[in-house]
Amino acid sequence: MSAEINNEAKNEFKYDFKAVEAKWRRIWEEKKPYAAKTASDKTKFYGLIEFPYPSGAGLHVGHARPYTAMDVIARKRRMQGENVLFPIGFDAFGLPTENYAIANKIHPAAVTEQNIAGFTAQLKMLGYSFDWDRVVDTTDPAYYKWTQWIFLKLFDRGLAYKASMPVNWCVSCKCVLANEEVVSGVCERCGSEVVRREKSQWMLKITQYAQRLLDDLDGLDYIERVKTQQRNWIGRSTGAELDFETTAGDKLRVYTTRPDTLFGATYMVISPEHSALKAWESALVNLDEIREYQQAAAKKSDFERTEVSKDKTGVELTGVRAINPVTGGEIPIFISDYVLATYGTGAIMAVPGHDERDWEFAKKFGLPIVEVVSGGDVESAAYGGGDTGIMVNSGFLNGLSVADAKLKITQWLVDKGLGERKVNFKLRDWVFSRQRYWGEPIPIVHCGKCGYVALPESELPLLLPEVENYETTDTGESPLAAMADWLSVRCPHCGGAAKRETDTMPQWAGSSWYFLRYADPKNADALASREALDYWTPVDWYNGGMEHTTLHLLYSRFWHKFLYDIGVVPTSEPYMKRTSHGMILGEDGQKMSKSRGNVINPNDVVDEYGADTLRLYIMFLGDFEKAAPWSQKAVRGCKRFLDRVWTLAEGELSDSDDYAHEKAVHRTVKKVTEDIEAMKFNTAIASLMTLQSELSDGAASRGDVRALLLLLSPFAPHMAEELWEKLGFGELVCLAAWPEYDNAKTIDDTAEIAVQVGGKLKTTVVVPLGADEETVKAAALADDKIARITEGRELVRVITVRNKLINLIVK
RNA sequence: GCGGGUAUGGCGGAACAGGCAGACGCAAAGGACUUAAAAUCCUUCGGUAGAAAUACCGUGCCGGUUCGACCCCGGCUACCCGCACCA
Numbered sequence: 001m002s003a004e005i006n007n008e009a010k011n012e013f014k015y016d017f018k019a020v021e022a023k024w025r026r027i028w029e030e031k032k033p034y035a036a037k038t039a040s041d042k043t044k045f046y047g048l049i050e051f052p053y054p055s056g057a058g059l060h061v062g063h064a065r066p067y068t069a070m071d072v073i074a075r076k077r078r079m080q081g082e083n084v085l086f087p088i089g090f091d092a093f094g095l096p097t098e099n100y101a102i103a104n105k106i107h108p109a110a111v112t113e114q115n116i117a118g119f120t121a122q123l124k125m126l127g128y129s130f131d132w133d134r135v136v137d138t139t140d141p142a143y144y145k146w147t148q149w150i151f152l153k154l155f156d157r158g159l160a161y162k163a164s165m166p167v168n169w170c171v172s173c174k175c176v177l178a179n180e181e182v183v184s185g186v187c188e189r190c191g192s193e194v195v196r197r198e199k200s201q202w203m204l205k206i207t208q209y210a211q212r213l214l215d216d217l218d219g220l221d222y223i224e225r226v227k228t229q230q231r232n233w234i235g236r237s238t239g240a241e242l243d244f245e246t247t248a249g250d251k252l253r254v255y256t257t258r259p260d261t262l263f264g265a266t267y268m269v270i271s272p273e274h275s276a277l278k279a280w281e282s283a284l285v286n287l288d289e290i291r292e293y294q295q296a297a298a299k300k301s302d303f304e305r306t307e308v309s310k311d312k313t314g315v316e317l318t319g320v321r322a323i324n325p326v327t328g329g330e331i332p333i334f335i336s337d338y339v340l341a342t343y344g345t346g347a348i349m350a351v352p353g354h355d356e357r358d359w360e361f362a363k364k365f366g367l368p369i370v371e372v373v374s375g376g377d378v379e380s381a382a383y384g385g386g387d388t389g390i391m392v393n394s395g396f397l398n399g400l401s402v403a404d405a406k407l408k409i410t411q412w413l414v415d416k417g418l419g420e421r422k423v424n425f426k427l428r429d430w431v432f433s434r435q436r437y438w439g440e441p442i443p444i445v446h447c448g449k450c451g452y453v454a455l456p457e458s459e460l461p462l463l464l465p466e467v468e469n470y471e472t473t474d475t476g477e478s479p480l481a482a483m484a485d486w487l488s489v490r491c492p493h494c495g496g497a498a499k500r501e502t503d504t505m506p507q508w509a510g511s512s513w514y515f516l517r518y519a520d521p522k523n524a525d526a527l528a529s530r531e532a533l534d535y536w537t538p539v540d541w542y543n544g545g546m547e548h549t550t551l552h553l554l555y556s557r558f559w560h561k562f563l564y565d566i567g568v569v570p571t572s573e574p575y576m577k578r579t580s581h582g583m584i585l586g587e588d589g590q591k592m593s594k595s596r597g598n599v600i601n602p603n604d605v606v607d608e609y610g611a612d613t614l615r616l617y618i619m620f621l622g623d624f625e626k627a628a629p630w631s632q633k634a635v636r637g638c639k640r641f642l643d644r645v646w647t648l649a650e651g652e653l654s655d656s657d658d659y660a661h662e663k664a665v666h667r668t669v670k671k672v673t674e675d676i677e678a679m680k681f682n683t684a685i686a687s688l689m690t691l692q693s694e695l696s697d698g699a700a701s702r703g704d705v706r707a708l709l710l711l712l713s714p715f716a717p718h719m720a721e722e723l724w725e726k727l728g729f730g731e732l733v734c735l736a737a738w739p740e741y742d743n744a745k746t747i748d749d750t751a752e753i754a755v756q757v758g759g760k761l762k763t764t765v766v767v768p769l770g771a772d773e774e775t776v777k778a779a780a781l782a783d784d785k786i787a788r789i790t791e792g793r794e795l796v797r798v799i800t801v802r803n804k805l806i807n808l809i810v811k
Numbered sequence: 812g813c814g815g816g817u818a819u820g821g822c823g824g825a826a827c828a829g830g831c832a833g834a835c836g837c838a839a840a841g842g843a844c845u846u847a848a849a850a851u852c853c854u855u856c857g858g859u860a861g862a863a864a865u866a867c868c869g870u871g872c873c874g875g876u877u878c879g880a881c882c883c884c885g886g887c888u889a890c891c892c893g894c895a896c897c898a
Contacts, residue, residue: 013850183893225815229893232814237897256898269898312896336896343897350898356812357896426897546892620836622823626816627891631823634837641836643851683825686835754831759879761831799878805830807878 014643017610021718025124033735034078034086034129038519038532042083046536047074048515048575050544050552051089051136053507054115055096059122061600061618061630062592066543066581068615069624069679071128073541075714076676078129079738085536086129087518089136090116094507095173095189098438102470108438112139122602126611127717129734134521138510143517144440145461146527147509150559152443152454153566159205160432162452166273166341167431169197174476176201178431178506181551196298199476202433202442202503206558210234210425212572213557222578223625226549233550235426240410241345242419244268244322247330248283252276252322255344255424258351259413260405263394264372265349266362268322268333269314272297273341285318290335297337312338312361324349325418326395336361344424353378354385373402430555432506435478437470439504447491447498456492464504478502511552512559515539515574527568534570542575553578579679582626584618589629600630612716613639619681619715641689642719645712648696649705649723660701662745664694665708669741672711681715688712702727707739751803755780757789758809773800780806 028034049070052063074086092112101108116137123130137143154160168177172192176199181188206213214234217227239257246252252268270276272294277284284290293315314336321330338357339348352362352369359382362369369378374392376383383389387403396412397405413419433442443455443462455462465486467479480486480502491498513527519536520528544553553575560574585591586598593599605614617638622628659665668691675684688711695704706729713720713733724733751769753776755762763786765779777798780786790810797809 225893228815232894235894235897239898254898258898338896338898340897348898355898357898360896424897426894549893617836620823628823631837634823637836640851647851682823683835686825689835752831756830756879759877764831797878799830801830805879807830809878 013639014646015719015722017612017719020722021125021127021611024718024721025127027721027732028127028129028734029124029132031732032133033732034084034131035133036085036087036131037083038535040083042081044085044536044540045074045077045082046085046515046538046540047077048087048518048539048542050548051091051511051514052119053094053096054090054092054112054119056100056111056115057594058118059126059602060592061584061602061605064126064602064614064618065584065624066545067123067128068126068618069581069681070541070543071615072619072676072681072714073679075129075717075734076673076738078734079710079713079736081737084129085134085518086131087134087136087515087521088123088128088130088132089134089514089518090119090138091507091511091514092116092137092139093439093505093510095175095436095438098436098470101438107466108470109139112137125606126602126615129717134518136514136517136521138440138514139438141461141463142522142524144510146517147440147505147513148443148455148460148462149457149527150513150563151440151505151509152457152460154204154562155444155452155454157562157566159208159562161203161205162200163203164198164200165203166196167199167201168194169199169476170194173436175435176431176433176476178508178551179428196300197476201431202444202501204430204432204558206430206555207425207427209558209561210236210427211423212561213427213554216557216561216573220573220578221576223580225546226553226578226580229546229549230554233427233554236423237425238421238423240413240419241422242325242349242413244325244349246280246320246322246333248280248320250276250279252333252347253345254347254349255422256349258354258406259409259419260391260394260397260400260402261351261354261372262324262326262349262409263397264351264353264370265324265331266352266368266370267331267350268347269336269339269350269358269361270333270347271339271341272335272337274335274346276347277335280317280320283319286315289315290317293335300337312336312357312364314338314361314365316365325413325416332367334361334365342428343426352382354382356382358382372397430558432509433501433503434506435476435502436504437464437467437479439506440464440509441480441504442501444501445489445491445498446501447493447496449496450491450493450498452501453491453493453498459492478504480504508552508555512556513563515542515556516563516569530570533568537569538571538573539575541577541579543579543581546580549580579625581624582622582628584621585627585629587630587632592630600632605635609635609639610642610718612642612719615717616642616685616715620685622682624679624681641692642716644696645692645708646719646723648692648700649709649727651696653705654699654701656701657703657706658701659703659707660699661691661694661704663748664691665704665739666741666745668711669707669739670743670746673738673741676714685715688715709733710736710739753780753803754805755783755786756805756807757786759807762786762789769803771803773798773806776800776806777808780808 047070049067074084078084097108097111101111151160168182170177170187170192172190182194187194214236217230237257240259241253241255243251243253314334317333320333322333324331350358352358353371354373370393371378372392372394373385373389375385375389385402389402391397391400391405410421441462441464445453447453465483467483470479487499489498489500516528520532523529556574561572563569564572588598590596590598602614617635620638654660668687671687672684691708709720709724720733749769750766752764752766754764763783765783767776767779793810795808796811799807
């Protein structure tokens with residue numbers, strides 16, 4: 001009985017937030033105050049968040065953090081008179097939808113439609129100021145027509161190609177993965193084992209843009225950790241490629257960043273997949289042993305290859321040796337899987353004295369270790385030597401520093417025609433095809449006579465056909481491969497019989513250009529009109545997750561540069577500014593997950609406390625950039641604050657538009673204005689709480705409350721609108737002018753000075769603002785306590801910091 | 812292993828051009844209102860000692876620079892996030 005009463009009482013809040021929030025949702029829907037108008041005299045502001053994948057699980061509080069943050073910024077910029085574009089859409093192709101469709105025997109399009117409807121309702125519930133007339137859906141043929149169009153442009157210019165190569169194969173998804181999708185050897189999505197498989201795949205030549213993707217980071221306002229991560233991922237290194245002659249009569253080319261250590265190269269290693277093995281077949285004595293090793297390496301998954309990284313394996317080739325070009329000595333060649341086929345030339349010169357991996361291998365196989373850079377002890381560990389190490393045992397390089405030796409030997413190699421300078425990147429081309437149904441069909445036809453032929457633009461969009469079965473086959477073919485009718489087609493080039501490509505694009509395709517579509521979402525003749533792109537792009541501020549740094553963010557920069565090169569977009573970079581939010585953890589401090597049962601559903605919070613409270617709490621819970629645990633109790637604190645604002649606004653107010661609490665209001669305006677731009681939402685809210693507290697203590701004017709509502713409105717828009725209307729301040733608070741502050745009015749005319757004696761705080765004194773050292777010193781010495789402490793002691797030094805502190809050093 | 816980051820009360824977090832550590836919120840304790848509870852309002856709230864004034868100690872650990880260090884420098888430790896045999 002009493003429990004029931006408690007429960008009811010608990011929900012007895014100051015105002016009926018459900019009715020208030022529903023009311024304003026309706027009004028915003030009717031009046032469309034957030035509609036962005038292309039072209040205007042105002043400054044444009046394009047704020048972007050990562051559009052969600054509409055999963056069946058619905059919106060997560062993890063979405064609400066970045067979305068609320070950008071909504072607060074967008075609302076503030078709008079009130080500051082900027083022309084704001086703040087759009088939303090759905091990245092709706094993807095595996096979970098397809099899997100759900102398979103399990104429940106529904107068409108993925110139907111699942112997508114349901115999920116989008118659910119997400120839309122939730123996003124509206126949270127009061128985001130999206131322009132709902134610009135919604136984009138990547139699975140809409142009117143949208144993916146342009147995704148396919150971009151692919152054809154890439155194909156035209158040789159940036160999309162088909163190649164057979166070892167790829168990452170997820171055994172559970174039965175699908176190829178990009179390098180970026182393999183996380184510590186397992187599938188990023190399902191956590192299953194990833195193995196290497198030789199497959200013919202569509203590839204995009206992102207490597208052609210590696211240097212520009214790297215260089216252009218410098219001019220961008222991205223948070224540093226995003227830049228660093230992209231730089232590392234692109235992984236530029238400079239060195240040399242050089243040839244070693246072999247006893248088989250041919251040459252073996254290697255890449256090295258340490259050409260200076262050439263005299264120390266005592267053996268060579270080639271990857272198990274290296275093509276030279278075939279050429280040397282007749283010369284090799286231990287071919288069986290080599291074959292066995294190759295097969296064993298091929299069977300290993302990526303995970304296994306890295307797991308056994310501690311213990312090096314390999315087989316020496318008997319029958320073929322290499323000749324070190326500077327020493328003239330014959331050195332052995334090994335195959336080992338510690339050398340990667342996909343980087344450099346797939347072969348290395350091994351310098352065990354100065355490379356840790358080579359050192360380990362040499363120790364295991366009893367190979368000679370030669371010191372060529374002095375300073376270390378190469379018998380006990382490999383020694384890098386830095387740039388300043390001195391060369392030894394290196395003929396004409398002796399006595400030079402490592403840096404100088406690099407230059408000299410490289411020039412020597414060039415002069416002798418043995419090698420050349422070389423820049424390498426870790427970045428690989430982007431594996432672009434997926435053997436799944438629910439993705440954009442690749443608009444390519446395979447003709448026996450003409451090869452791969454682009455579908456004419458007039459045939460776009462190439463629609464996904466209806467299939468009986470969405471499941472992939474164990475042979476790794478897309479479900480589309482079973483569609484005989486759809487599959488066979490005339491070659492657009494020669495008119496002969498041909499077959500369609502049955503792979504589809506990865507999820508990253510549609511998201512690589514979606515922000516362009518927002519500028520002009522209904523355009524049927526172009527991905528967006530040039531006029532709209534000129535006006536709205538680039539994106540001014542893009543907030544999103546760190547997990548997309550080397551995926552979506554890098555991919556879309558690549559596509560954008562390409563579109564710039566072919567004259568489709570006006571800028572070479574898509575996003576001027578990139579920020580990133582921390583994760584919201586469960587109450588137990590762990591990552592939220594269904595299995596841990598610590599997931600917070602935003603619907604429940606909104607139901608109990610309202611959207612304004614949820615928004616406010618999410619912005620208040622901690623440093624935006626850092627992970628922060630959820631606290632169900634702390635949510636109540638935000639609700640209490642909103643209730644106090646309500647009480648204040650409904651209470652006794654002096655009938656003046658001026659500020660009665662001038663200093664407090666000006667300070668808060670300044671603080672909130674600055675903090676929102678710096679994404680310090682938590683301290684902005686703290687200052688609003690302080691202002692409310694002061695105003696509630698008495699003698700607040702209508703002007704004070706008006707300012708408070710304006711400042712609060714980006715965080716709690718529904719309640720702010722309701723009180724704005726109740727107090728008769730005008731139309732909509734979301735379109736009212738953001739308050740200005742006068743810096744002079746934020747300053748006190750007195751300063752409280754910390755008084756230290758010998759560096760230790762003793763007391764404080766109040767002096768006029770800007771008082772000079774003498775005045776402050778006099779005031780300090782006049783203080784009883786200070787007088788007592790300093791009595792009978794000699795003042796040897798005085799340090800003052802204006803308006804802050806005085807430190808008296810006594811003896 | 813490499814790269815990036817973090818470490819502050821019981822908890823989330825403030826304050827960093829080197830200048831009053833702990834704003835704001837949560838939790839807790841006490842009080843007011845109430846028949847009672849909830850809600851609300853008021854007060855206290857880093858530690859030790861003390862009735863108090865006050866004193867001493869306190870920003871992961873050890874050292875240094877400085878009148879003064881959460882902040883700068885050197886050396887550790889722990890945790891988080893990337894990358895992971897990239898020659």
